[in-house]
Amino acid sequence: MSREKFYITTPIYYPNDIPHIGHAYTTLAADIIARWQTLLGKEVFFLTGTDEHGKKIELAARQKGKSPKAFVDELIPSFVDAWKKLNIRYSRFLRTTEKEHEAVVQSLLNSVRKKGDIYLGTYEGYYCTDCEAYYTEKDAPELKCPIHHKTLEKLQEKSYFFKLSKYQKQLLSYYKKNKLFLSPEFRSNEIINRVSEGLQDLSISRTSFSWGIPIPFDEKHITYVWFDALANYLTGIGYLNDKKKFKKFWPADVHLVGKDISWFHCVIWPAMLFSAGIEPPRQIFSHGWWTFDKEKISKSRGKVINVDELIAIAGVDSARYFLFRETPFGQDGDFSEKELIEKHNNELANKLGNLFSRVTSSAEKNGIKKIENKLIKKLALKEIEKKMEDLEIDKALSTIFSFIDKCNEYIQEKKPWESETTDKDKILYELIDSIKAIAILLWPFIPETSEKIARHLDFEISYENIKKAYQGNTIKKADILFKKI
Ligand code: MSP
Numbered sequence: 304m305s306r307e308k309f310y311i312t313t314p315i316y317y318p319n320d321i322p323h324i325g326h327a328y329t330t331l332a333a334d335i336i337a338r339w340q341t342l343l344g345k346e347v348f349f350l351t352g353t354d355e356h357g358k359k360i361e362l363a364a365r366q367k368g369k370s371p372k373a374f375v376d377e378l379i380p381s382f383v384d385a386w387k388k389l390n391i392r393y394s395r396f397l398r399t400t401e402k403e404h405e406a407v408v409q410s411l412l413n414s415v416r417k418k419g420d421i422y423l424g425t426y427e428g429y430y431c432t433d434c435e436a437y438y439t440e441k442d443a444p445e446l447k448c449p450i451h452h453k454t455l456e457k458l459q460e461k462s463y464f465f466k467l468s469k470y471q472k473q474l475l476s477y478y479k480k481n482k483l484f485l486s487p488e489f490r491s492n493e494i495i496n497r498v499s500e501g502l503q504d505l506s507i508s509r510t511s512f513s514w515g516i517p518i519p520f521d522e523k524h525i526t527y528v529w530f531d532a533l534a535n536y537l538t539g540i541g542y543l544n545d546k547k548k549f550k551k552f553w554p555a556d557v558h559l560v561g562k563d564i565s566w567f568h569c570v571i572w573p574a575m576l577f578s579a580g581i582e583p584p585r586q587i588f589s590h591g592w593w594t595f596d597k598e599k600i601s602k603s604r605g606k607v608i609n610v611d612e613l614i615a616i617a618g619v620d621s622a623r624y625f626l627f628r629e630t631p632f633g634q635d636g637d638f639s640e641k642e643l644i645e646k647h648n649n650e651l652a653n654k655l656g657n658l659f660s661r662v663t664s665s666a667e668k669n670g671i672k673k674i675e676n677k678l679i680k681k682l683a684l685k686e687i688e689k690k691m692e693d694l695e696i697d698k699a700l701s702t703i704f705s706f707i708d709k710c711n712e713y714i715q716e717k718k719p720w721e722s723e724t725t726d727k728d729k730i731l732y733e734l735i736d737s738i739k740a741i742a743i744l745l746w747p748f749i750p751e752t753s754e755k756i757a758r759h760l761d762f763e764i765s766y767e768n769i770k771k772a773y774q775g776n777t778i779k780k781a782d783i784l785f786k787k788i
Contacts, residue, residue, distance in 0.1 A: 309340040309347045310552040314560050315354040315399065315535050318378040319363040322385045324608045324626075324638060325561070325593055325600055331623055332590065332632065332696065333559050334391040338747035339691050342766050348552050350539035352397030353382060357435050357528030361514040371514045372400065385610035390619055390750050397539045399516075399531055407538040408531050409519040412507075414579040415465060416520060423521075426462040426506040429455035435528045437506065450563055463508040463524060470574035471502045477573060477583065485569055486588040486694070487633040490562065494569045505571060533572045536584070555584035557694075565589040588694055591635035608638065616640055617647040617788055620749035624651060624700075627748065632696040644788050651749075652785035654707050655741070658714070659756060659784055662734045665719050665727070666778035672728035673772065676736045681709045684769065687744060703744050710737050735760065736773040743769050752784055 313333045316326050330351055337349040355375045364374035375398075383396060397404065415421055428437035431448035438448065438455055446455045478485055478495055485491035508524035509515070515525035536555055541548040560568050565587065573583040595606040613622045625643040628650070630636030683702050690699035714734060719727040739762050746753035746764050757764050759781050762773065 306346040308552055309345040310555045311337050311349050312536050312558050313351040315352040318353045318375045321381040322610055327610050329559050335747045349393045350395050351393045354532045355400045356515040356531055358512045359432050361512050395539050397535050404538040405516050407542050408516045408534045411534050418578050420466040420578045421463050424464050427459040430458045431455055460510050462506040464504040465507045467505045467574050468502045470577055474498055483586045486586050490589050529567050554582045557586040557588055558584050559588050562589045594637045597637050616643050620752045621647040624749055627696045628700055648787050652787045656784040658711055663778055664780040666731045667780045669727040671732040674729045676733045678713055678733040678737050682706045739773050740769045
């Protein structure tokens with residue numbers, strides 16, 4: 304029987320510097336969701352990668368006196384390593400400089416042109432190289448980029464245009480019929496309002512620089528980096544090279560993006576796909592932004608934390624846990640080292656770590672005896688499933704942790720370490736069986752810790768095992784899971 308598929312993507316990152324917490328956040332979210340869906344038994348494809356063309360990269364390379372390709376080649380390992388260190392299990396790491404991708408972009412451009420949606424015109428506008436986007440005077444009143452606050456550059460060039468305006472109605476009706484498409488819901492109005500005000504055609508080629516994919520029908524022009532980048536979601540699952548795979552995984556179930564790039568994903572991307580006759584993705588989920596000690600993340604002001612620094616604070620699992628524990632997925636969050644350490648100490652070490660070590664050490668002394676686990680009835684499994692389905696990652700974690708609290712209350716109430724307590728072995732069985740369920744449910748979030756628990760208690764991490772009674776019979780006292788800081 305073929306398994307249900309699940310296709311999830313991260314944005315592809317500009318490799319103009321090493322990855323920081325903002326990049327790690329989306330990639331971790333995708334990893335958590337991908338692992339969750341894998342646990343549920345789906346066949347998951349998880350795509351990530353790097354967005355290597357465009358003026359921004361060309362400029363960054365020039366400043367270092369390197370060719371753009373040599374420049375990006377040197378930075379890619381820092382992304383691959385960062386994801387490895389964070390325990391991220393992607394299916395493919397796509398680079399937009401791959402030949403396969405170049406062919407996809409050109410084929411997409413040809414399809415859109417065949418549809419009559421591309422024409423040659425002149426573009427004059429105010430450009431932000433950081434966004435790789437033009438702004439109108441209305442969007443940027445003082446001619447400063449609304450995101451990067453830099454003075455915009457006035458540019459005029461011959462350019463091919465994509466008839467984005469033509470798709471206004473179709474987009475609006477798509478949003479109406481597919482409520483999930485613009486997620487989370489509280490962000491949807493902004494997009495709907497902007498689209499309702501009318502859409503301008505989009506300039507999709509440049510002649511002012513050369514680092515990019517040539518327009519197939521006029522090679523003097525280079526494809527606008529967003530047109531190139533968005534197509535990665537097609538390339539990643541074999542749009543041209545593996546039709547069978549493409550058919551299986553497309554449409555994407557969810558594109559995770561930061562709120563700054565929702566417009567490209569919620570408006571331009573589906574319009575491109577309508578034009579090319581390809582079904583749009585099912586959901587664009589836009590998450591919030593992290594600040595650092597309440598300030599915007601900025602390398603120049605030293606307000607940045609890269610992946611190695613993040614991991615160095617309290618380890619990989621604590622970093623993964625902290626980023627999703629409190630800040631609702633979708634909202635902005637503030638990163639503080641102090642809070643991370645507090646969560647590590649008070650929740651991972653005190654709640655989960657202590658539960659595991661108390662239960663295993665008591666079980667070593669008193670043994671366990673299999674009975675019906677009544678304690679596990681307090682686990683709100685359906686609720687956790689629903690929260691994960693709705694991408695309320697923080698709430699799912701919170702529900703799992705309330706069950707950990709219940710287990711701690713139970714052990715406190717029953718005191719299986721006291722000599723006069725009766726049925727110690729039965730109580731301890733219930734606790735061990737509950738820890739098994741907890742470890743399985745936490746695997747998407749803190750995989751290293753879950754795997755440690757599973758190895759120690761000798762069970763397999765699988766969804767069916769949550770409900771299957773624990774089969775082991777001798778338990779040894781375990782090593783500490785989280786050292787307090
Ligand atoms: N290359 C484009 C994406 C193309 S997708 C077809 C791009 N790259 S980026 O490297 O600038 O940003 C990638 C992602 O990182 C975005 O989703 C952005 O929101 C996210 N973040 C960058 N800084 C961030 C924070 N401070 N906090 C949370 N996420 C942030 O845009």
